[in-house]
Amino acid sequence: MRNISDIIEGYLKSIIEHEDNGTAEIKRNEVAEKFQCVPSQINYVIKTRFTIERGYAVESKRGGGGYIRIHRIQTNSRKELVDHILDSLQEGASSVMTEDIIYRLLAEQAVSKREARLMLAGIEHAAKHYPLQERDAIRARVLQAMLFSLLYEQSE
Numbered sequence: 373m374r375n376i377s378d379i380i381e382g383y384l385k386s387i388i389e390h391e392d393n394g395t396a397e398i399k400r401n402e403v404a405e406k407f408q409c410v411p412s413q414i415n416y417v418i419k420t421r422f423t424i425e426r427g428y429a430v431e432s433k434r435g436g437g438g439y440i441r442i443h444r445i446q447t448n449s450r451k452e453l454v455d456h457i458l459d460s461l462q463e464g465a466s467s468v469m470t471e472d473i474i475y476r477l478l479a480e481q482a483v484s485k486r487e488a489r490l491m492l493a494g495i496e497h498a499a500k501h502y503p504l505q506e507r508d509a510i511r512a513r514v515l516q517a518m519l520f521s522l523l524y525e526q527s528e
Contacts, residue, residue, distance in 0.1 A: 376409055380417045383407075384442060394444035418442065424460060425472035427480070450482045454519050461516055464508030470495050470515055482522065491518055 374382075380403070387396040404411040422428040422442050432440045447453040457473055465473070471492065478488040498514045499507040 376407060376413065377417050377421070380407055380409075380414065381421045384417070384422070388442060388444050394446060395441060397439050397441045399438070400440055414440075423472055425457075425469050425476060427476045447480070450480075451523060453477070453480055453482055454523050458516060458519055461512040463512075465512040465515055466508055467496070467499075467511065470511050473515065491515070494518070 383403075383406075384396055384398070387398070388394055400411045400414045403414050407413075418430055418440060422430055424445070427445045429443045429445055430440065431443075432438065445456075447456060453476075457477075460473075474483070474488050474491050474495075477483045477491075478485065483491065495511050495514050495518075499510045502510050
């Protein structure tokens with residue numbers, strides 16, 4: 373059975389998909405009321421499920437007329453997607469961040485399911501033998517190498 377976060381995520385994604393511009397503008401309290409949950413649950417879903425790594429940009433305006441706007445980041449090509457991801461890896465990559473990036477690559481059909489599984493396994497295996505403080509840098513370097521390989525494959 374799906375939990376409330378999964379249901380809210382699905383609802384927000386359906387709004388985004390039905391909009392021509394790929395943007396959903398919501399009022400947190402209205403969505404919370406719809407799902408009979410606390411507004412902080414909506415914040416949690418947006419913060420964890422609508423990240424840059426997953427291909428979303430979020431902006432908000434507080435106050436009485438406030439809103440939360442979730443925009444799907446569209447890329448025009450596989451190369452543009454990979455370049456965008458490579459830029460985001462300059463400061464390292466947490467385990468969650470690398471998973472989100474790989475799932476985005478899979479969702480946008482830049483990699484196959486098999487490639488995604490191999491990437492996830494390879495990144496975690498490479499990082500697990502290093503001290504905690506070094507793992508983010510190792511994950512980022514391994515993922516960058518994999519992404520450069522994808523770009524090279526595409527240009528052949």
